[in-house]
Amino acid sequence: MNRVQQKTTTSQSIPDKYKCDKCKDTSWIQGENGLKRCQCYKLEIVKRRWKKFGVNPDDVKSVKEYEVNTSIRVDARNKAVRYVKEFDAIKEQRNSSVAFLGQPGAGKTHLALAIGKALLERKDHVEVIYMPYLEATRELKANAMDEENYNKMQSKYITCELLIIDDLFKDKVKKGKLIGELKETDMKHIYPIVNQRYVNHKPTIYNSECNANMLLDLDEALGGRIIESCKDNIIIFKYCKENNHRLEGV
Ligand SMILES: Nc1ncnc2c1ncn2[C@@H]1O[C@H](COP(=O)(O)OP(=O)(O)OP(=O)(O)O)[C@@H](O)[C@H]1O
Ligand SMILES: [Mg+2]
Ligand SMILES: [Zn+2]
Structure with a gap:
């Protein structure tokens, strides 16, 4: 040998x-x-x-890969960096959530997943759950008749240390305008999650193409809870081509 x-x-x-x-x-x-x-x-x-849900944490882009060439991007990046660094202090506060809202292609998912990955890979592995709104609520709806399974799924979203709700109300918004109302079946699945996290001050990252007013228009109680729980940590990407990274260089 x-x-x-x-x-x-x-x-x-x-x-x-x-x-x-x-x-x-x-x-x-x-x-x-x-x-x-x-x-x-x-x-x-x-x-x-x-x-x-189709996301491999090992392949997720980092905050460092988020280019900052406009003031809104600087603000968004800084808030993401601070959220990771100060998570232990932030999670004890009443307003422990953050929202990335507005323009598609602005990097909302990029930043939310980057925060999630950084905390997941911390030594103590923060329990970060990724909840793409449409897919996750579809799964909840499909399991609505199986009470035990349904409760198990929903309670994970309610109790985890950090929840990322991505593309919240995606089916109700198009080109920056509301195109539908929240129905009773929509509310049945999402409201308990948002409400319980709000009541218990649980850190949540809300990503949506809706801006704050649209969230309030869809449902004042639910939108109000989201806005209050994020307070100063709401980043709104205005609807404009410049904020769409997908169109850069096009
Ligand atoms: N500032 C940036 N620097 C580097 N890459 C960026 C930046 N903004 C966005 N990207 C990249 O552009 C693509 C689109 O970004 P992302 O999917 O995060 O946008 P989004 O705001 O979540 O859009 P949507 O509302 O359609 O879900 C991704 O590949 C992301 O990594
Ligand atoms: Mg996205
Ligand atoms: Zn081990």
């Missing part, structure tokens, strides 16, 4: 580097009352939830 072969054989049987040194990739560690799940297990479960 030559030297190279020897090295390969050894590294296959006893890896010299584990993904998680704590549990040596077994996902179990010794706790006070016996074995318990390692932190890395929690991270894997959360990552799996993101992937279920």
Whole structure:
């Protein structure tokens, strides 16, 4: 056996580097009352939830990749950076949420996912749940008859440490104008999530093509709760070509 072969054989049987040194990739560690799940297990479960909605946290762009060549972008980037840095203090405040609103292509999803990824990858792995509004509410509606399953799904959105609601009310807005009203079935699924998070001051990132007035027009109680929980952390990208990064260089 030559030297190279020897090295390969050894590294296959006893890896010299584990993904998680704590549990040596077994996902179990010794706790006070016996074995318990390692932190890395929690991270894997959360990552799996993101992937279920088509987003792999490993591929998400960072805040550093967000170019800042206009004042609104500087403001948005700064708020995102601060949110990550000061999350532990922010989460204790009454107004612990943030909203990226307005123009499609402005980078709302980019920034929300970048915040989410940074917190997910923190040492203690903040439990960040990604909730693309249309897909997630479609799934909730499809499970409405299965009470146990439905409650389990909804309670995850209500209780997680940080919830990202992306494209909120996407089906009600087009080119910066409301094109529909919220129906009872829409409210039934989203209202308890927003309301419970509002009441319990749970950090939430709201992304929507609606601006603040449109959220209020759709439903004053729900829009009001969102706005109040974000307070000074509302970034509104005006509807204009310059704010659409997808059109840059076109
Ligand atoms: N300031 C920026 N710097 C670098 N890339 C950007 C910037 N703004 C947006 N992008 C990129 O442009 C694309 C569109 O951005 P994104 O999907 O985040 O927009 P959005 O506001 O969520 O749009 P929509 O309302 O259609 O969901 C993404 O690939 C994103 O990474
Ligand atoms: Mg988006
Ligand atoms: Zn581990």
